[in-house]
Amino acid sequence: MPDHTRPPGKRVTIYDVALEADVSPSTVSRAFSRPSRVNSETAERIRRVAERLGYRTNPLARALTTSRTQMIALVIADITNPVYAEIVRGAQEVAADGEYTTVLIDAQESDRLERAAVERTMSTVDGIVLASSRMSDSAIRMVAKQRPVVVLNRALADVPCVVTDDPRGVRRAAEHLGELGHDHITYVAGPQASWPNGVRWRSLLEAGMELEIKVRQIGPFSPTLAGGERAAQELCTRPATAVLAFNDQMAIGIIRGLSRMGVNVPGDVSVVGFDNILAADIVTPGLTTVAAPLYAEGSAATRHLLTMIEGAPGHTGRPMVLPVRLVVRDSTAVRNPSPGRTRPAWVRQRPVPGPAAQLP
Template identity: 60%
Template sequence: MTPSPEQPARPAAAEPRRRSSARSTPTIYDVARAAGVASSTVSRAFSRPDRVNAETAARIRAVAADLGYRTNPLARALPTGQTSMIALATADITNPYYFELIRGAQAAAAERGYTTLLADAQESVAIEREGLERVIPTVEGIVLASTRMSDSAIRMLAKQRPVIAVNRDISDVPNVVTDHAMSMRQAVDHLADLGHRQITYLSGPEAAWANGMRWRSLRLYAGERGIHVRRIGPYAPTAGGGARAAADFPAVRSSAVIAYNDLVAIGFMRRLISFGARIPGDVSVVGFDNIFTSALTSPELTTVAPPLRTLGSMAVHNLLALIGGASPTTVRPLALPTRIYVRASTAAPATRRRSWRDAPAPREPATTRGNRLPSSG
């Protein structure tokens, strides 16, 4: 902006120097000058109010507000290392399962003045790693919501930043999980109360921790209630997977089905209906997760809902505790309670069906040690 005969032709060219009280954002120095104090005092007026006289602080605040001063989080982050940001890594942001979890997490974070960085892995381990790699230097901690990473990779990560795993149990890494046992018990109880005597489980990915938990719990509680269980799968945790399950189902012929998750349940129902089956007339179906779509299907899906929101906020809450210096052992994992939403996809088994059942309440499932199944992809 040297005084030249002609004005420079480009209006867009930003002025090179933004010295002092130019038009850019005011800094503590501007506030300090206007308030007649040292910049350090301004700084303290905001970050350590107890360290400065109340009146002075008030005056500074007033001046600051007047000038429209806002402390620059980046500048603050440099000397302190406190970026006030955390990362939330999800396997797939488009999975409705995460919605409420994300919300809970963001709300809890915002409440404490933290900003949430969402890292979407898009189901790719490479993308996940890259994204995480990118944000690590910026964030103070990380919430891993159903990551695809290996246990060891996660432990590695936990060395660099505080980490909380959601619904995953890794030694040395603090976590928050839903009470899978309880959720399955709710599903089983519901079906048992309706009078079902046999249940088929549509298995999800074998690698999924939750899948193992569900199946184990199902066997346990079904056993307790004298119900016969079977498992088919594994299937992809999608509507497509559920459709494939429907194709396999006729061989099983149980009156009730518990699916790995809602998507599978929905895919299963649709295909089965297209085969001419009636739901819940011929078979009752229960899903997990209560994704919002499950209330829009025909029939509406009975499902067991994890406390997603709480899960998210709890994860962040614990993460912040960790960041605050709490020892990992202090933030012990706790299993959050679930809730069953009974809708239209479940009913008492049809009487005629019961005819081809003879079972005098067997207490031991047929597929006792049957941990492995035809791996149909």
């Protein structure tokens, strides 16, 4: 009878199993990684011994020779931004189905941090999804040269991409505002490093031409609540009746900022956001916004990445385009006819107070 005791605290290896099962280590290895290559009875015996000993294959050691870690990285621009939650869910679901673990990396809206994190992680993962990357095109290509990469929310030649149909979303938003009588739309820009930011602005320009609506841009602002509030202040000096914000967080910030200054949304100004985050539905007034299929973005990108990892060529032709839809809530309304064309009444109202006072 073989010895069952073993030095405690030591990890069980294939060698231990091999000894106990009276086969060579290679057979143990094959019993797990290529069961067809070994006699089924032997395999069964090995599996039982392994079970008894509590053997678990060491993924690092395996990765060393196979150079497959069964991990993928998902890089997101800002974990604070709720849009990514659903994207992450979609990605993780698909990854888990394929037996992959997802390493989530938060770039904190920083080109530098993102590069550093990608650099650090690259060699430990089998592929990378870059969601709303803030890196330069060339940096992305560099990464793509070393590992399978799928880019989300950005189009880039030679790298597989998944994007949403923002032009159509913007177009729908512009139509909607046009129907409400607005003949002028102000785009409140987000980060310049954000690819969709440019797309949305250009799409608005184009839609404006076709629909005969004047457009202009202010910003850039940080794509956050605070950024939106700052934008609201600037909107004060350059009034508007219809605003399209880069994203929902900014839109909510704008609404907050405006109402703090006594401007009524949607009475005086209509505001449209982008993304349809959960909060869009719970703020007052409910935010009219262009809804992106977040979950689908994450899952589609990841699915594509996995096929690339499995050896597929990676479809670099046209980006994969996901549909969007306009969700109309209460932040948009028929244009208020009272304010003057260039200087709505509300511009002269009370100045900005500090943040909402808190009771003791």
